[in-house]
Amino acid sequence: MLGLLRSIVQEVNAATDLATALEIIVHRVAAAMDARVCSVYLRDKQSGRYVLMASKGLNANAVGQVSLAADEGLVGKVVSRAEPLNLEQAETHPAYHYFPTTGEEHLSAFLGTPIIHHRKVLGVLVIQQTEKRRFDESEEAFLVTLSAQLAGVIAHAEATGALNSISRQRREAKFNGLATSPGIGIGRAHIVAPSISLATVPFTQCDNVDDELAKFQQALSSARKEIRTAGEHLKHDLNREERALFDAYLSMLDDNSIAVEVYERIRQQLSASRAWAEVMLEHVRKFEAMSDSYFRDRAADVRDLGARVLTHLYQQHNSPQDYPQNTILIGEELTAAMLAEVPREKLTALVSVKGSANSHVAIIARAMGVPAVMGAQDLPWEQVNDVDLVVDGYRGELYIHPSAELRHHYKEIVAEEHKLARNLDYLAELPGETTDGHKVHLWVNTGLMADVVRSLDLGAEGVGLYRTEVPFLLRDRFPSEEEQREIYRQQLQAFAPRPVTMRTLDIGGDKSLSYFPIEETNPFLGWRGIRVTLDHPEIFLAQVRAMMKASLGFDNLRIMLPMISGIGELEAARNLVNRAFDELLDEGYTIQRPPLGIMIEVPSAVYQARELAQRADFISVGSNDLTQYLLAVDRNNSRVAGIYHSFHPAVLRALQQVVTAARETNTQVCICGELGGDPAGALLLVAMGYDELSMSATNLPRVKAVLRATNKTDLKRLLEQVMQMHGPEQIEEKLQSYLQALGFKSLLQSFPSPRKPN
Ligand code: PEP
Numbered sequence: 037m038l039g040l041l042r043s044i045v046q047e048v049n050a051a052t053d054l055a056t057a058l059e060i061i062v063h064r065v066a067a068a069m070d071a072r073v074c075s076v077y078l079r080d081k082q083s084g085r086y087v088l089m090a091s092k093g094l095n096a097n098a099v100g101q102v103s104l105a106a107d108e109g110l111v112g113k114v115v116s117r118a119e120p121l122n123l124e125q126a127e128t129h130p131a132y133h134y135f136p137t138t139g140e141e142h143l144s145a146f147l148g149t150p151i152i153h154h155r156k157v158l159g160v161l162v163i164q165q166t167e168k169r170r171f172d173e174s175e176e177a178f179l180v181t182l183s184a185q186l187a188g189v190i191a192h193a194e195a196t197g198a199l200n201s202i203s204r205q206r207r208e209a210k211f212n213g214l215a216t217s218p219g220i221g222i223g224r225a226h227i228v229a230p231s232i233s234l235a236t237v238p239f240t241q242c243d244n245v246d247d248e249l250a251k252f253q254q255a256l257s258s259a260r261k262e263i264r265t266a267g268e269h270l271k272h273d274l275n276r277e278e279r280a281l282f283d284a285y286l287s288m289l290d291d292n293s294i295a296v297e298v299y300e301r302i303r304q305q306l307s308a309s310r311a312w313a314e315v316m317l318e319h320v321r322k323f324e325a326m327s328d329s330y331f332r333d334r335a336a337d338v339r340d341l342g343a344r345v346l347t348h349l350y351q352q353h354n355s356p357q358d359y360p361q362n363t364i365l366i367g368e369e370l371t372a373a374m375l376a377e378v379p380r381e382k383l384t385a386l387v388s389v390k391g392s393a394n395s396h397v398a399i400i401a402r403a404m405g406v407p408a409v410m411g412a413q414d415l416p417w418e419q420v421n422d423v424d425l426v427v428d429g430y431r432g433e434l435y436i437h438p439s440a441e442l443r444h445h446y447k448e449i450v451a452e453e454h455k456l457a458r459n460l461d462y463l464a465e466l467p468g469e470t471t472d473g474h475k476v477h478l479w480v481n482t483g484l485m486a487d488v489v490r491s492l493d494l495g496a497e498g499v500g501l502y503r504t505e506v507p508f509l510l511r512d513r514f515p516s517e518e519e520q521r522e523i524y525r526q527q528l529q530a531f532a533p534r535p536v537t538m539r540t541l542d543i544g545g546d547k548s549l550s551y552f553p554i555e556e557t558n559p560f561l562g563w564r565g566i567r568v569t570l571d572h573p574e575i576f577l578a579q580v581r582a583m584m585k586a587s588l589g590f591d592n593l594r595i596m597l598p599m600i601s602g603i604g605e606l607e608a609a610r611n612l613v614n615r616a617f618d619e620l621l622d623e624g625y626t627i628q629r630p631p632l633g634i635m636i637e638v639p640s641a642v643y644q645a646r647e648l649a650q651r652a653d654f655i656s657v658g659s660n661d662l663t664q665y666l667l668a669v670d671r672n673n674s675r676v677a678g679i680y681h682s683f684h685p686a687v688l689r690a691l692q693q694v695v696t697a698a699r700e701t702n703t704q705v706c707i708c709g710e711l712g713g714d715p716a717g718a719l720l721l722v723a724m725g726y727d728e729l730s731m732s733a734t735n736l737p738r739v740k741a742v743l744r745a746t747n748k749t750d751l752k753r754l755l756e757q758v759m760q761m762h763g764p765e766q767i768e769e770k771l772q773s774y775l776q777a778l779g780f781k782s783l784l785q786s787f788p789s790p791r792k793p794n
């Protein structure tokens with residue numbers, strides 16, 4: 037059963053368009069289940085009706101013609117219940133609706149299962165038989181499993197198909213993702229693919245067919261030469277069988293039929309790389325779908341050969357480092373390092389298919405003030421290279437081929453944004469305090485040097501979190517102690533005499549260094565943060581030495597430890613810091629011992645907050661990770677982004693518990709997660725007793741404006757009410773109306789609320 041399922045899904049996956057995919061489904065399912073009829077109905081986005089899109093067994097001329105409303109007929113019943121419907125005698129069911137064009141009068145048994153993607157019923161898969169009988173449990177289970185697996189494939193095929201035709205006709209199209217970093221980006225898509233692979237070659241067309249054909253031939257002959265040379269070099273190291281692979285590669289390259297297929301596509305104006313990738317992928321899929329395991333394994337060879345030729349093709353193209361003005365960076369899973377490669381002045385926005393608003397690349401985008409949309413799952417990202425785009429980071433939307441009207445609308449919003457930013461400038465000079473004089477220290481989170489200037493201009497009182505891993509992420513090896521000292525000194529110097537909190541290296545989880553890969557099944561629960569650096573004291577010592585050396589003459593350094601889950605880790609780290617400090621004194625440095633603090637971002641640290649606070653010089657809450665660990669919701673997974681909620685009552689109770697423990701032990705306490713930079717979150721935190729909030733520079737004026745409009749007594753009352761509530765949605769609503777009553781139109785007061793063009 038499993039093998040059958042897998043092979044159907046694989047075959048469907050290999051289909052080049054939706055129509056072929058549906059044909060494969062109906063034919064393969066009808067045969068596998070020995071059913072008289074198998075049909076697929078899909079929801080038409082315009083009308084909302086479920087249209088018969090493919091059928092094995094019903095009249096061919098009914099396909100595309102017959103459709104049902106979401107509450108009509110048996111198909112409608114499956115849609116409205118979002119559950120399978122298994123009937124012995126369909127025609128006696130009250131919802132039965134007979135369509136003469138289908139020719140289904142001789143059918144009785146009916147089994148329909150919903151095809152559900154992201155909680156929406158995309159369509160219905162139906163099998164029918166002539167005799168009166170109920171499909172048995174195993175048949176029903178098979179169809180349910182298949183529908184669940186096909187949902188994603190169909191959704192992707194639909195989006196890809198739609199986009200292909202849109203790309204050719206250059207029509208405007210909209211895709212949704214998660215609003216990650218506010219702002220509007222108007223520009224051109226630049227795709228970053230993690231490595232050269234057939235699957236990630238963007239859909240690009242060519243202007244000059246002859247040039248493209250020549251490029252392709254050149255790439256083929258270079259690849260041939262390369263394979264021959266490699267075969268020669270390894271002649272003595274490989275046995276005959278192994279050498280045969282090189283001959284197989286060569287004969288594939290000499291296979292005229294493959295080249296002819298590629299020529300044909302290039303003549304239809306596809307770029308050589310795209311044409312080659314499409315043809316080779318079709319061959320890969322054919323091999324993968326074969327039942328013989330020997331042939332299935334050959335798929336990897338074809339893929340490898342394809343990538344080799346691609347490399348030669350890319351070498352002839354422009355360097356990938358040529359970023360256009362107004363670059364909108366797009367990738368399947370963007371990383372901080374990819375982001376860092378684009379010169380800031382050219383970067384307009386980011387779009388990532390995977391990832392969520394709480395991933396590190398998202399945080400960096402916010403820190404840099406770059407609009408971003410993450411989790412744009414249905415965007416066929418490989419096909420939008422060089423296409424005009426508008427990214428709406430407020431709403432989590434993006435438009436390809438935007439119309440002149442839409443562009444104009446968004447240009448107006450950009451102008452409005454600039455005006456509002458200028459209006460908030462006056463706040464830089466004013467203190468962060470409530471109307472009844474309660475002072476709140478507003479600090480910034482930094483990582484790049486670019487953050488520093490903006491932060492100072494905006495009136496930051498210090499750095500609550502300097503993410504030291506950012507300079508590590510941007511290199512191809514560990515920075516030396518001296519390189520680190522120079523980087524850290526810039527931060528300390530720029531902010532002196534204001535305090536700068538430097539967090540020791542926090543890698544692992546989603547932040548892996550290319551030169552120190554950590555591969556784990558469960559990286560967020562694995563070797564991360566302090567766990568890595570305690571296991572590598574040489575890395576930790578070099579880093580804290582560099583920090584302390586850099587503080588010479590400024591003495592504004594605070595050292596902070598990430599991911600502390602118990603007292604032992606704090607003590608072990610303190611011993612290392614003390615050792616480094618003593619060494620530096622011996623080396624003649626006249627520096628002060630920096631305060632040593634910890635981050636509270638693991639549930640165990642919440643329960644031990646009092647003991648930890650007694651032993652640390654300060655504590656700082658990392659609400660991003662704390663939310664992820666308390667709610668067991670991966671902060672990078674867009675599938676569960678909807679339930680990642682820092683306003684969850686459990687998170688709020690934990691935050692209250694930490695600040696109470698800090699107050700009772702007289703320990704300085706700060707919050708440096710994203711919640712502190714959210715105007716509504718900031719209000720709650722101040723009411724709880726947090727007097728230091730650290731946030732990305734972009735959010736600082738907004739938070740200050742909101743705090744300066746309210747008083748602490750009201751905030752305490754608000755907190756009391758919120759703490760009685762049971763769900764994050766209710767809490768958010770309450771906060772929203774509180775902000776509105778203060779005169780702020782939305783949670784994000786300074787954001788213009790984009791009106792939609794009609
Ligand atoms: C946090 O977890 O809240 C935090 C500030 O650290 P990071 O986002 O870098 O993991």
Ligand code: MG
Pocket residue numbers: 598637658660661
């Ligand atoms: Mg963290």
